[in-house]
Amino acid sequence: MKVNEIFLSIQGESLSAGFPTVFVRFTGCNLRCSYCDTRYAYKEGEDMTPSEVFEEIKKLHYKRVCLTGGEPLLQKELGQLLEFLDDYIVTIETNGSVSLKSVELKNPKHSYVMDMKVPSSGCSDQMLFENFDLLRDNDEIKFVIGSRVDYDWAKNIISKYHKKGTVTFSPVYGKIDYSGIVKWILEDKLDARFQVQLHKVIWGPDKTGV
Numbered sequence: 297m298k299v300n301e302i303f304l305s306i307q308g309e310s311l312s313a314g315f316p317t318v319f320v321r322f323t324g325c326n327l328r329c330s331y332c333d334t335r336y337a338y339k340e341g342e343d344m345t346p347s348e349v350f351e352e353i354k355k356l357h358y359k360r361v362c363l364t365g366g367e368p369l370l371q372k373e374l375g376q377l378l379e380f381l382d383d384y385i386v387t388i389e390t391n392g393s394v395s396l397k398s399v400e401l402k403n404p405k406h407s408y409v410m411d412m413k414v415p416s417s418g419c420s421d422q423m424l425f426e427n428f429d430l431l432r433d434n435d436e437i438k439f440v441i442g443s444r445v446d447y448d449w450a451k452n453i454i455s456k457y458h459k460k461g462t463v464t465f466s467p468v469y470g471k472i473d474y475s476g477i478v479k480w481i482l483e484d485k486l487d488a489r490f491q492v493q494l495h496k497v498i499w500g501p502d503k504t505g506v
């Protein structure tokens with residue numbers, strides 16, 4: 297596996313937001329999102345076996361792990377790492393363009409956070425909508441909203457494809473009026489969760505490795 301960094305922090309996004317979590321950031325991504333805040337994970341990384349990654353996770357003494365990137369589903373040995381993490385609460389942050397069939401989640405404590413890339417990311421045309429069919433109730437679908445166009449795109453995708461899993465709308469930090477998004481959600485009677493990225497509230501938009 298190619299690993300960019302492993303560190304302990306507070307989870308800033310998803311249903312696990314606020315919990316101390318061990319982050320494993322893998323190297324390599326097939327997308328180039330306009331707002332990407334982890335471009336350093338496109339290339340830089342160290343080769344490690346799943347067992348070596350697990351040893352590093354254990355050293356941090358927390359049973360919550362976030363597998364992120366880069367794009368974690370590009371790692372061929374992800375399934376092997378998940379076997380080591382059988383006893384852990386694991387979220388896999390994936391970018392919506394890679395088939396969820398690349399790793400089978402057998403453990404109910406393991407879930408996907410699938411980030412559907414909206415038009416302002418520049419990558420919305422690469423989303424794989426059949427992934428919606430593979431999501432379960434404990435998975436999550438996230439839309440990072442930067443404009444009304446993004447919101448309308450997300451609303452349309454939900455009505456067409458959403459079956460199972462929590463829907464979350466997160467504003468691009470500092471870019472858009474948060475109360476506006478909340479108003480749209482309520483006007484449209486969407487069962488969508490509004491969430492500000494907590495790590496950016498705590499440390500600001502540019503700090504990495506937190």
Ligand code: MET
Nearest residue numbers: 365366367389390391411
């Ligand atoms: N690849 C995943 C996503 O796009 C997680 C990392 S993005 C910084 O959501």
